[in-house]
Amino acid sequence: MLLNEHKSKILFERIGIPVPEGAAVFPGDEEGFSPDFPLPWFLKSQVLTGGRGKAGGILRIDAADDFAPTARKLFGLNIKGHAVPFIRVEPGVEIGREFYLSLTVSRERKCILLTVGRVGGVEIENLGKDNLLVQEIVLPNGPAPNQIRAAFFHLGLEKSQFQEFATLLVALFNGMLDRGLLMAEINPLIATKNNRFLALDGKVEIDDNFAELDPATEEYYQREHATDEENTARDAGLSFVKLPGWVGLMVNGAGLAMATMDLLNFSGLPASNFLDLGGGADQKRMETALALLFGDAKAKAIFINLFGGILSCEKVALAMQGALGGTSPEKPIVVRMSGKDSESGLRILKSLEVDNLHMVSNMREAMQILRSLRPADYPAVEYPTPMDRPLGDRPAASGYRSDAVFGIDRDTPILVQGITGREGQLHTRLMLEYGANVVAGVTPFKGGQEVLGVPVYDSIAEAVRDHRIGASIIFVPPRLAADAVAEAAFNEIPWAVCITEGITQHDMLATFERIRRSPTRVVGPNTPGIIVPGQTKIGILPPTPFSPGPVAVLSRSGTLTYEVADRLTAAGIGQSLCVGIGGDPFIGVSFVDMFEMIRNHEGTKAVVVLGEIGGQAEENLAEYVLRTGFDKPVVSFIAGQTAPPGKRLGHAGAILEKGGTIEGKLEAMSRAGFAVCPSLKAVAEITAKALK
Known part of the structure; x- marks a missing residue:
């Protein structure tokens, strides 16, 4: 959740960061505005x-009579495609010096970065290599005294300002942890x-x-x-992003949704949205x-x-x-179902006997129908051709040796943390049905019970006294996971x-x-976990897509794993x-x-290897393969190649950072000899060739 300046300053003030007085003014309220603070x-x-300053989005006035016309001028602006819903009004302050200060969670370094700059303002990263000092703060610790001193001396402040600066920095860090700030x-x-400090702007x-997890945070949205x-x-708990095409998209699972979005975009059937x-x-x-897809005028088919x-x-x-209520959908809907209960699902939809509803069991049929529905007058949306690279030469042998072993098999004794909860009980039963060796469970204050014949303990410390445990699976709510x-x-x-999703990043870092x-x-x-x-x-x-054989599948997505395993199994x-x-x-x-x-x-x-946009996991893997001479063939697919930069697509980690490129990720994998698949369809075909 990204906060605007006004909400950021409200939060800053609550955690003890000094900010200027200020008031929010919305369209229609500009005539009666009369603040307590002086002009300008x-x-x-x-x-x-x-860039709002350069775009004319920050204006000074020296007379109260100028307020209403100036406010209306700002309300009429469009700044980089963003309308101005309201303005914050502040009194002028006398500035002695300007600095830069930030705390950010670093995905790459797996810590919090404390950054200070001797000069603040726009394009902070371009103000010279000596301007910024960056220090790593490792959770659960806060900034060490020496780090606070280093930041203070870097800014060249006066000795009399040290205590106030240290207090401000500690308050900012504590507020970051208390309020879940990234x-x-x-x-x-x-x-x-x-010589008093003041946060003149904030993000x-x-x-x-x-x-x-914290409903009180909603006030900042x-x-x-x-x-x-x-x-x-957002209110319905759906992951939704608008896109420029004409095919409304609804998928279960972020990885498969991204892969489907890419397929549509690369096939000349551009998606009008991402909906997981x-x-x-x-x-x-x-x-x-x-309702979202029917109400989208750009979506001509779903x-x-x-x-x-x-x-x-x-x-x-x-x-x-139930949602259709026995009537034909307002727009043509193409439904592809595969996997668990797909046959019965398709039968239910066919039994509705309504127009505009097309049921298919594979992607080829779905694409054919969507092409027949293409509007004649819809403007083209251009996307690059997907990268398609065959298996390259294996990396040269380097003499590298590893003692690591996988070691999980049918005999691995499993402990279930959270076994008495609904999800814990459900999946314990499903694991037992598959033949997994579940020997114990843990739920605090439920020790002495049994679930499906599995003994329950209050703690792992108690369980390991009676059982040898090879693996634990965690079905525990996010606050405790x-x-x-x-x-x-x-x-x-x-x-x-750890199956649990929704754990805060601070908690996992610590x-x-x-x-x-x-x-x-x-x-x-x-994670969806591990299956042998x-x-x-x-x-x-789900066990249905998987079959024993010679190919390891490693993935950042659950649904994408099931989809690819199903395709591999179908190909023998x-x-x-x-x-x-x-x-x-x-992640671990x-x-x-x-x-x-x-x-x-x-x-x-x-x-x-089934990867996604965001992060450096695939690039790190490519470097490892080259460095160590990994000699088994690697087939790769990356979902989210046509994602808009800066938009999170489902997973917290699935975001194409501004300045980062999908091409760089794919090129790194290709240089390491990976086959880079242009589509999910190609994965099984190329894997079959790799095994010959």
Whole structure:
């Protein structure tokens, strides 16, 4: 959640950061505005983009009579495509010096970065290499005294200002942790003529996971910055992003949604939106989703692409039946269902016998129907041709050796953390049905019970006295899940698989630092888990798509894993193991860690890597393969190649950073000899060639 300046300053003031007086003024209120502070006044447009000063979005007035016409002028601006919903009005202040100060969560460095600049203002990164001082703060610790001193001396402040500066910096850091901030930027931080500090401008980003857990955070969300569709989707818990095409898109699971969006865009059938249903598709959510797509004038047809994994296609079909209410949809709908309960789901939809509803069981049929629905007058939306690279030469042998082993099989004893909860019980039953060796469960204060014949303990410390545990799987609510990971690691459980999604980034950063010396391999969080087809599963992966064989599948997406495994199985290619490493910005086991293990895994003859936009996981893997001479063929696919920069698509980690390029990710993989697949269809075809 990105806050505008006004909301950022409200938050700053509450955590003890001095800010100027200020008032918000909305269109229609400008005539009666009469603040308590003196002239001159600065009128500042509130938009979620930079460069507003250069665009004329900040104006000074010296007479009260000038306020209303000046405010109306600002309300009429469009700044980089952003309308001005309201303005913040502040009195002028006498500026002695301007600085830069920020705290940001760094995905690359896995810590919080404290950055100070001797000069603040626009284009801070271009003000010379000596301007900025960047220091790493490792959670759960705060800034060390020496780091505060280093920042202070870098700014060249007077000795008398040290205590106030230190107090401000500590307050900013504590506020960052208390309010779940991913970024807290003050630019500029000023020293007034009497040497008092003041945050003259501010920008704050709140972790969406924190906002989900803390309803009080909602007051900082400014609905005026979003479209009506975006607000409706947000209220319903849907992930929704507007795009420039004409095919309305509804998919379950961010990875598959991104891959489907790419397929449409690359095929000349551009998507008009990205809509991820997630794991829930009840009638109310389906009604909201359809209303969004029906109400989008740009959407001329709708494509619903579902792969039933944990989500049942039959359940979605019933929800869709209720949402349509026995009438034909307002726009043509193409429904592709595959996976769990897909046959019964398609039967339900066919039984409706309504016009404008097309049911298919594969992507080829879906694309054919969508092409027949293409509007004749719709302007073309240009996307680059997807990268298509065959398997390259294997990296030269380097003499590199690894002692790491995968080691999970049918005999691995499994402990379930959160076994007495609804999800814990459901998936314990499904794992037992698959043949997994579940030997114990843990739920605090529920010790002594049994769930499905599995004994329950109050703590892992108690469970390990009676059982040898090879892996733990975590079904614990987000507020407690990071500590559950730490509990598994403190007890040195070899593997800890954290299914939970929605854990705050601060919590996972702190936990990974706390368990840094533990031998536990953490998978996730926000992972579908691990499956060794025909032997065991430690997760929520549906068994139907998977079959035993020679190919390891490593993925950042659950639904994409199921889709690709299903395609491989249909092509007669089984899997040696499948691991979802997780879709969050901060995860445990990485692609590189898994490659360390499977290079020694005799059952694995080739690897399929399913990546996504965002982060450096795939680039790091490519560098590892080149450096160590990994000699098994690697087939890769990246979802989200046509994503708009700066827009989060489902997963917290799935965001194409501004300035980052998908081309760089794909090129790095190609240089390492990976086959780069242009589509999901190509994955099975290229994998078959790699095995020959």
